[in-house]
Structures are given as C-alpha cells and as structure tokens.
Amino acid sequence: MKVIDLRSDTVTLPTDAMRQAIFDAELGDDVFEDDPTVNRLEGEAADVMGKEAALLVPSGTMANLVSILTHCQRGDEIILGDKAHTFLYEAGGISAYGGIHPHTLENRPDGTIDLSEMEAAVRLDNVHFPRTKLICLENTHNVCHGIPLTKAYMDDVADLTHGRGISLHIDGARIFNAAVALGEDVKTLVTNADSVSFCLSKGLSAPVGSLVCGTELFIRKARRVRKGLGGGMRQAGIIAASGLVALDETVERLAEDHANVRRLAQGIDIIVGLTVDLNQVYTNILYIDLVDDSKTAQEVVTTMEAE
Template sequence: MADSGVMDLRSDTVSGPSAAMRRAMADAEVGDDLFGDDPTVIRLQEQAAALTGKQAALYLPTGTLCNQIALHVFARSGHVVVCEESAHVGTHELVSSAVLSGVTFRTVAGRSHSLLAAADVAAALEPIPYDVAVVDLVTVENTHQVGGGTVMPPGALAEIAAVCAGRGVPLYLDGARIFNACTVAGVPVSRYAAQASAMMFCLSKGLGAPIGSVLAGDVEFIEEARRLKILFGAGWRQAGIMAAAGLIALAEGPGRLAEDHANARKLAEGIAAILPAHIDLDGVQTNIVFVDVAGTGHPLVSWAASLAEEGVLVTIVAGKIRMLTHPDVDAGGIDTALAAWRRVAAGFGLLAPAPLR
C-alpha cells in the first residue's frame, strides 16, 4: 500500500522501483543508446536474448512500441494481421497499427477465456476466393489480459505455430506478461519463445521495473527493429539508467510472481464471498481479477468511484471492473481491498448474507 493509504490495483504497472533497483539506477554505467554504446542497455539486451533463446534483443520504452515495430517489420501496408478479437494489439493498438503501418486485423473469437485455438487460426488463414486480403502475420497474447490473465499452455502455442509454419506466415508473441504464464505453466520463457518468429515482454508490469520492454528475435529482425525504433522517435540517450532497473527486474521479478498470483486468488475468492454471482474464479489464473457488476443495479462508474472513495483504485476494462496485483500489494493490502469491497457492496444494499454455521 502506498504511503497515502490508497490501494492502487489499476495495473501492475503502478508499482514503484525496489530499493535494489534505485541503487542500480543511481550507480548505472551509461553511454548513448542512440549510438548503441550504452553498456548497461547492451547487457540487458544480451541477457534478454539469452533468456528467450533468441539471437538478439532490443530494449524499448513500451510494450506497445515493441508490438508496433514488430507489425511494421512483418506486415506490409494494406495487408492483414490475425489476432484474437479482444487482443491488445487489435483493440488498444488498432489506430496505431493503421497510422504507423497501414495494416488491419482479421479477428478471431477466442474460446474459453479468450484463448485462441489452432483450428481457429487455420480457418482465419484459409484463402477467400476473390478477396484482396493478404495475411502477413499471426499474433498471440500470452497471458491474455482481457481474458482475465489466462495462460495459453506451451502445447497450444506449438499447435498454432505449426499451423502458421504450414502456411508460411510468421507468428509473433505479445508476451507482455509472459513470465506470469511461465510461472503457471512451469516452463522457461524460451519454451514459449521457440514457437514464435519474434516476441516481446514487459519489464514494467509484474517484474516491477519502472519502465521498459524488450523485443527479441533473430539478428536481421532486430537490426530492422533498431532502425524503426529511431524512425518512430524512440532513440533515447542514457537509457542505461532505466536498463539497470530492468536487469534487477529480470533477476528478481520472475521468482516472486507466484506471490502476486496467490494475492489475486485471495482477492477473487474474497469478492466471490461478497458478490458470488459476479466473478469467474476459473478465470483467475495469474495476477488479474475481473468483476462483472452487471445486474447489480449500479453502473460500472459508480462501483469504480465508490471503491476509489474507500481508497481502492480500479480500472474499467471490457465492461468489467479490473484489478491487478503487483509488488506493492501484499496479503494485508488484499484484506484492505476486500474490506472496501464489503463497505461498497453494503452501501449498495448488495452484501451477501453470512453463511450459516
């Protein structure tokens, strides 16, 4: 919990840098990353490439920029990218993709908790007679944020990769929270990365760094990505100050994600006791919790505003209340959040009766 007494569950991007990160940032050896000579950035990129099993990696300010650069490399203007219908790249980034790369999307309805299946991807890649659409790329988001932070198993991704390979279409992995998926699946990130032509992951989400994401792929891909980084205006300078925190995040972040998952489960189960008909516990697999307050007689904005008045900050995503656990939320913070949920539900006249003993 922040010193202000506010429990911020809006995203796992809101956590502050750890003491170790602050020390590393203060002591970072730096150069000018635009010229490619910042030693701390170089070290981070080398470690990221080794971790993912890719030939090279590129440190970038945001995950969205990683995605947009990848789309620009893989897809020609006027061509099509296949993604799940609620995927970040095809919704939140839709306009960016149109402006920067001139691409559009062929969306596929996910199955359970928005997860794609190989058969659905195969259908999306079937040529349509007399259609001018050309599919240049398939993207998969893992974990899937709108799906509830759900995890695509490595085998399912391998099946999609096989479909893509059979059609000669590259597969790109939007792995913003891939380390959360690895924690659940019990596999190294390289297991997922091996199925994709390129991938990205965020340092600034559950891993706890204050800024930055990494794009990984083969040498030719990263060389072009570096050119596009400058073209798109992201040629930063002494980026090693931030990369130093990213190195700490890579070293220490993955090992503590299970704690975030446990706190999210505790939060979800606590809300299920308050509003039993409004949460899908099966969908809570990682650090994301969605609460569907439709049918409560009170609009989403009223729930969000009332929770904020009680000191709990949430977001509204896909027509639901969304909350994420992160390094600044401990078990005691979950108790605080649940107490706020109970007060708001009681104020709305919705508090479930206590179970009989």
C-alpha cells in the first residue's frame, strides 16, 4: 500500500535533480568561506530576499537562534507572539544560550499581534527594565493555520521600530508559501525587515538547510555566532547544491501544494465527525477539528491507525 505522509512539510524528499546536483557539487571548506556552491547559494538567497548577504545554517531553529543572538546582547528583550515557533518549539534557546528575555504578546487567530499592544510592550529606558531590542514575526504562521502575514502588516510593525533602536526579524521558515499565497514577490514582503530566515527543507523539498539574510555587517556577526553554536560546516556544498535547485525549481510549485491542501480540506470537511474551517486554509498547513466532543484527538488517531 502506498502511503502519503502528510504529517509535515518537513518529510519532503529531495527531487532527482537535487540528488544529481548533490553528486555533481563543487566543494570547498565553508568555514574558510571557499566552498563555491555554498557561496553561490548564499548569493542567490540574498538576492531573492533583497538583502546584502546571506548565511547557510543547518536548521530553521539555528537560523532563528543565530539571528536573535546577533541582534541582541545578554539581558536584552525580544517581543514575539505567544504562539511563535521560536517561543514554543525551539527549546528555549534564546534564553539558554543568549540570556535573552522573551516578552510574549497574544497572537490573534490570523497570526498577527495587535499593534497597540506591541507598541505598549516596548520598554521605557529605565534601569529596572530589560532593553527592547527586537521584534520577531513568523510568516507564514505555523500554529495559526499557516496564515500569511500581509506586507501592509509587516510594514506597520517595521514603522513601529523606526528610531527606537529596535530591529525586526522575520521567521520566514515558510516565507515562500506566504509570497505565493499573497501573490507577492518575496523580497517585497521582507523589504523593511532587518533580517529574515527561511528553510530549504520544508516545502522547498531540499533535505537540510536554512538561510539567514541581512546586511553584510549583520551576516559577518552572524557567521561568528554560527561558529560558536557549532553550525560551521566544512564541505557544505553537499547541502547547498540541493538548495540551489530548490530556489530555481521548487518555489514555483508551492501553489500546487496549496491547491492540494484545499482539496484535502474539502474532502475531510464532509466526513462525519470531522470539520475544517475552510476560511482558514491559505497555504500548506491544515488543522482538523472534532465535532464529537466525546472523543479525543488521540482516540481518533488510534482508531485511524487500527483501520
């Protein structure tokens, strides 16, 4: 029986073109910054995002951690949503390794944070308080149904940071999904962000890797942070080769994923006992609710496994 694994877009497998690119990759030593395939990927990533430079890291979690540690010093504070992946699912790394204080605000159902609450959360310049140094947004927002944040909203948040010594980081693990869903050029979405990270190993189908993008100065600092975290890799062109194929060939196919998810959602919604809010299906993430409160989600999963 053929099984279609829909647990996550992280289970995607490399395409034949990626496997061939890995085999053919020209290699060097990325810690010495002389791996030509990595250098090419970082250049293309920076160009796609409209930033000056980029840095390859092993994972999305490290991409966010490197970005935040580069923006902040120990004792600084970041503002982020209470449903943000960085807050919920990244092992508390910003505090464990950076001594950085998370100030969480409520994520609304569409993944946004109320701008007035965000502005009120910015600390006064007072010795009693940590310094607000960074605002983090997630686009698309995983826990909030994969909803894309609009350019207008992200620009409003960027405007809030201006003149305050606060930076804006976008956790763009699925930023290409957001761009496709909104019909926007991805670099337009992140124009006013100081840094953005994105994953190669989710919908883009590469086996591993994420990129951090920002100014040349920011990336120079981030490279040092990456090394300290153990993220410096040697012949990393093996990884970068599939990333180049992902940027060149896979992004344009994300619309197919979105269409398939909507088709799946429509089918599930007619199954007795299950429901899907079709108005919340925007990209490649689907949440299913139970109509019958007498059964838990785990009981339904167990029944499905038995069948």
